Amino acid sequence: xxxxxxxxxxxxxxxxxxxxxxxxxxxxxxxxxxxxxxxxxxxxxxxxxxxxxxxxxxxxxxxxxxxxxxxxxxxxxxxxxxxxxxxxxxxxxxxxxxxxxxxxxxxxxxxxxxxxxxxxxxxxxxxxxxxxxxxx
Numbered sequence: 001x002x003x004x005x006x007x008x009x010x011x012x013x014x015x016x017x018x019x020x021x022x023x024x025x026x027x028x029x030x031x032x033x034x035x036x037x038x039x040x041x042x043x044x045x046x047x048x049x050x051x052x053x054x055x056x057x058x059x060x061x062x063x064x065x066x067x068x069x070x071x072x073x074x075x076x077x078x079x080x081x082x083x084x085x086x087x088x089x090x091x092x093x094x095x096x097x098x099x100x101x102x103x104x105x106x107x108x109x110x111x112x113x114x115x116x117x118x119x120x121x122x123x124x125x126x127x128x129x130x131x132x133x134x135x136x
Contacts, residue, residue, distance in 0.1 A: 001073045001092070003099030009066035009073050010051055012036045018095055019055040022062060025091055026083045032056040041068075059083075073098070078108070 008014055019034035034055040041049025050066035060078040067073070073096050077088060085105060093101060 001075070001096050001098035001101050002071070004066070004071045004073050005097040006068075006071060008096055009071065010038075010049070010068040012038055012051055012053075014095075015051055015053050015064055015066070018092075019053055019062060019064070022088070022091060023055065023057050026088055028079065028081070028083065029058040030055055031058050080108075 016034050016036045019036075020030075022028075023030050032055060034053060036051060036053040038051055039047075039049050041047045047067065048069035050068045052063070052065045054061055054063040057079070059081040061076075062078075063076045065074045075092055077083075085103075089101070089103060
């Protein structure tokens with residue numbers, strides 16, 4: 001997220017609240033308390049500091065990295081469970097108020113056996129018959 005609201009991206013309590021709220025909003029389950037770390041940066045460096053934070057969820061994790069001077073924030077949500085991406089983006093936009101957002105969605109672990117019948121269909125479509133080892 002580019003051009004974030006200045007007072008938000010380096011406010012540790014504010015980011016802690018986001019990581020406490022977001023899993024519940026998306027139907028995920030926290031298995032750790034959020035950890036929020038303030039990085040002061042270096043005067044002689046491009047990186048003048050920000051906040052790095054994460055929460056471990058049963059479905060994987062959510063992390064946030066902010067860069068105070070650049071008004072930039074990056075958020076990663078890794079989940080082995082499908083979730084409402086638009087709801088997540090709307091929530092994050094409301095919280096950080098960026099001028100521009102870049103969103104990348106990557107489907108990972110498509111064959112992870114969340115729903116075995118669904119996985120069979122995917123595997124049959126994507127693999128040549130000689131490589132399909134699915135018992136009917």
